[in-house]
Amino acid sequence: MRWTGVPISMPAQPDEPPDKPDRPAKPQRPPVDRKARLGIPAKRPQKQPAEERTGNWEEVFSLFDPEVAKAEAMRCIQCPAAPCQKACPVHNDIPAAFWLLEQGDFDAAANVFRETSELPEMCGRLCPQERLCEGHCVVGKHALPVAIGKLETFTTEWQRVHGGAPSPEVAPSTGKRVAVVGSGPAGIGAAERLARLGHGVVMFEAWPEPGGVLLYGIPDFKQNKPAVARKFDDLRYLGVELRTSVRIGEDLEWTALRDEFDAVFLGFGASEGATLGIPNEDAAGVYSATPFLVRANLEPAQLAEQYRHPLPPMRRVVVVGGGDTSMDCVRSAVRLGAQEVTLIYRRTEAEMQGRAEERHHAAEEGVRFEYLTSPLEVLTGEGACVRALRCQRMRLGEPDDTSRARPQPEPGSEFDIECDAIVTAVGYNVDDEWGDIEPSLVRDRWDRVVVEPDTMRTNLRSVFAGGDDVNGADLVVTALADGQRAAAAIDEYLRTGDW
C-alpha cells in the first residue's frame, strides 16, 4: 500500500541529529574522493525565463532532470560532520539521502527526507537554504554549494509521481483525543506525528481550506498548491479530522474545546499584518499583504467572505517592506499585470531579511527597488483613492536592538511615487485575540505564547503551542520543528499524565 507522503520514524529532537535505533539501516557508504568531487561542475534545474514567467503563475524552477539530479548529488562530499544536517532545523540526513540519490535510488532518498520532515516538498522550495543547510555546505567554501533544497524537492516529488511513499505504520489507538488549532506547518507537524502515534486528532482551521500560510499567503510561483492539498490527503488517510471555517474563540468556545479534548496544540500563527502608521493608510487602494496575496492567488470560494471580491486592475503598484512577503507581493503585482512595480525599503539590500534568490527573481521580473526609502503619507485623489505614496530618503545610523543599522531620515528628501495601489508588507504580529479567548494563557509583550522550549508546554495544563504564535513570524521549517517537538511531548503527557 502506498500513500502520497510518509515520514517513517518518530519525532526528531531539536538540538541534535536524531539517534534512531528503529530507523531502517542505511546502506554502507564507501569513502569518496572528496577532491575529485569538488571539481564536479554545479548543476541547477531549468528556470523559466523572466519574460515568460511574468505571464503565468507557474513555479520559477522546473524539477531537476533525474540524471542531472544524480550528478548534482554526487557533488556532496559526504563529510562525516554533516554541518548541513546540523543546520537544518529538522535535521534531515542530507548526506545519506544524496548517497542514495546518486545511486539512482530516488525512492529511498525521498524516504530519508520523510523520516525527519512532514513537508520536504515544501521545505525544499521555501527554506532559506543559504542561511541553513546550503549556507553550511562545505562544498560552498570552494564553489556553489550543493543544491540541497532543489534536490530535496526533486526526490520527494519524483516519489509522489512514481507511486508515493510506503504507507506509514500507525500505532494502535490510544483512545486519547488532541485538538490542533491551526493547519499551518506547526499544526501539520504536530497532527501527523500524533496521528501516527495512535491519538485521535482533530484539526481546527479558521480559513475555508487547510494549509495556513502555505495556502493562504505563499504564491504559486514559489510553491504550487497541489503539494499542499496532497499533504492534507495524507493527514486524512491517517485519520486526522479536519474542521475548516471554524475559528476557535468565535465559532467554537475555547472552554468547549478544552472539555472535549485530552490535550490541545496551539499553532495559530502570526497573521496580524503590521501597519505603517502613516496618514491615509486606510485609503481605497491600500492593501495589507495577506488580503492582497490571497485575492491575487486563490479562487473566491477558497476565501473568507470579506475577500471574495476580485482585486481591481492596477497599473502602478508600490510595495513597502523588505522580507519574503514583500517579494511575494511585488511579484504577484507583476503577474496581475501592473506595468510599474516599485519596492521601497528603509535600509539597504544588505539588511534585508528575505532570501537573496527571491530578490534576484523580482529584479529579473522588472521590479524597481528603492532602498533607503521610507513612506511618509498616502496621497489620495479622486474618490479618496490612492494617487501616490509620499516618501523620504534615509541614511543608516547606529545599530538598533536587532543589531541592524537604524535608518535615519534625510531632511528635505521627500518625494512622491505615483501609484494606484500600495501594499504594506512590513511584518506580522501574533493576534492579540488570545488575551480575550483565554486570559490566563501566558503571553509575552508581543502577544507570543510563552512555552517551555523543550516540550512546547504552555502554562496551562494539557495545552501546548508552537510555530509563529510562539516565535513570531518566522519560517515554515521552524514551525514544523516546533510541531514535531510538541507532538513528542503531548504523546508523553497523554501516556503518563505527568505535567
Ligand SMILES: Cc1cc2nc3c(=O)[nH]c(=O)nc-3n(C[C@H](O)[C@H](O)[C@H](O)COP(=O)(O)OP(=O)(O)OC[C@H]3O[C@@H](n4cnc5c(N)ncnc54)[C@H](O)[C@@H]3O)c2cc1C
Ligand atoms: C506571504 C508569506 C510568505 C512567506 N514565505 C516564506 C518562505 O518563502 N519560506 C519560509 O520558510 N517561510 C515563509 N513564510 C513564513 C511561514 O509561512 C510561516 O512562518 C509559517 O507558515 C508558520 O507556520 P504556523 O503553522 O506557525 O502558522 P500559519 O502558517 O500562519 O498557520 C496558522 C493557521 O492557524 C489558523 N488560525 C489562527 N487563529 C485561529 C483560530 N482562533 N482558530 C482556528 N484557526 C486559527 C490560521 O487561519 C492559519 O491557517 C512566509 C509567510 C508569509 C505570510
